[in-house]
Amino acid sequence: MxxxxxxxxxxxxxxxxxxxxxxxxxxxxxxxxxxxxxxxxxxxxxxxxxxxxxxxxxxxxxxxxxxxxxxxxxxxxxxxxxxxxxxxxxxxxxxxxxxxxxxxxxxxxxxxxxxxxxxxxxxxxxxxxxxxxxxxxxxxxxxxxxxxxxxxxxxxxxxxxxxxxxxxxxxxxxxxxxxxxxxxxxxxxxxxxxxxxxxxxxxxxxxxxxxxxxxxxxxxxxxxxxxxxxxxFLGKTNDFAATIDRTSAPGRLIVGSWSAPAPVGRSGPVTISIRPERIDFGDAGLSAKIVTRIFQGNHWLFQCESECGPATVIRQNDGRSQPVEGEAVHLTWRPEDMSVRGVA
Known part of the structure; x- marks a missing residue:
């Protein structure tokens, strides 16, 4: 009880x-x-x-x-x-x-x-x-x-x-x-x-x-x-329109030029959410350009314009070189770090 x-x-x-x-x-x-x-x-x-x-x-x-x-x-x-x-x-x-x-x-x-x-x-x-x-x-x-x-x-x-x-x-x-x-x-x-x-x-x-x-x-x-x-409401987030394509098994979740295996039980148009600290820059992924770079002590805050719309990235100040404003980058993240909402 x-x-x-x-x-x-x-x-x-x-x-x-x-x-x-x-x-x-x-x-x-x-x-x-x-x-x-x-x-x-x-x-x-x-x-x-x-x-x-x-x-x-x-x-x-x-x-x-x-x-x-x-x-x-x-x-x-x-x-x-x-x-x-x-x-x-x-x-x-x-x-x-x-x-x-x-x-x-x-x-x-x-x-x-x-x-x-x-x-x-x-x-x-x-x-x-x-x-x-x-x-x-x-x-x-x-x-x-x-x-x-x-x-x-x-x-x-x-x-x-x-x-x-x-x-x-x-x-x-x-x-x-x-x-x-x-x-x-x-x-x-x-x-x-x-x-x-x-x-x-x-x-x-x-x-x-x-x-x-x-x-x-x-x-x-x-x-x-x-x-x-x-x-x-609960903190900063990135929402991207995406599609789950099941024309071939087991299906793919597609967000612009980024894709991953599709989650179980969903198909059609969906929305994905990824927190800024879960996104990183990589060799492949969502094409984007750095619009603003702000140093905030223990981390860097990046405002980007991606092929799927505005995106915010938070990257720890851990000694790595950081991209500069105007630089072309690729946004990437682990599938387990996003949430998917939409058609089931």
Missing amino acids: AYLELEGVAKQFGAQTVVDDFSLAVGKGEFVSFLGPSGCGKTTTLQMIAGFLDPTRGAIRLQGKDLTAIHPAKRGLGIVFQSYALFPHMTAAENVAFGLEMRNVPRGERTERVRAALAMVGLAGYEDRHPRRMSGGQQQRVALARALVIKPSVLLLDEPLSNLDAKLREEMQIELRQIQRTIGTTTILVTHDQNEAMSLSDRIVVMSQGRIEQIGTPQETYEKPASAFVSQ
Whole structure:
């Protein structure tokens, strides 16, 4: 049995369907991210799990128990909002203790749990500091400690790192993942940041226009995108029109002057996707010309114009000579490094 299960969940506001036919089974201790652009329904789905919104239809179950009739405060969930929502007149310790007070936890136990929670997020010694005297990263840690101190059955994170600068955000991603791994709390993260979802998640739910486009591990969704939307949204990619010709066994997948054995069960026009770092320059392959060459430290970024359209290539700065702008090249890749979409 799934620990947290959403079955056929939908949400409508009047005639507008914001979430449609959302089904997901989350295992105990799993870290799952809802990833998609603004307006795709990811926050609405999180709010239905939290109980702030009622689903129009469908079921939400936690350990087999229907949540839809349970008040948000009684669901036992921990929530960290984008704004952190700390009480400005309370110290860090008082903010963290608030949920325990509402649950009538005895003072002695409350004090010890608050101390342990703040230490867990690296804020030992900050118990008496008010939010206005804390940095954005420190406030984020207080909000996380407040959510975790109640020992929630599920931790819900609504873009909690979006207000941080890039360096601090990356540091907090590492800390958040370590904390989640240590305590083993089932976690749902809402984010529009592809790198954040891939860094933190056991699985990613990619959403678009209220529907699920793909569910998979970060590696699966990145390397084998199930749709054009996933391919384009989750990092840089190259999409080429191709044809599978089965006039002779076993058939060939043809992309301009590049070809390979055809995948099983497909024929006719298809689209292939290859990530830029999976393409290299070789003696044969797709004919192209280097339009732009950009040095980016540990790698080179090439913008090419190929016989099948624009192409992006990322090549490691590993001591090899690199082609220059205007140079004719051939693009090549391994068949296993591309994904194929189209006619079956």
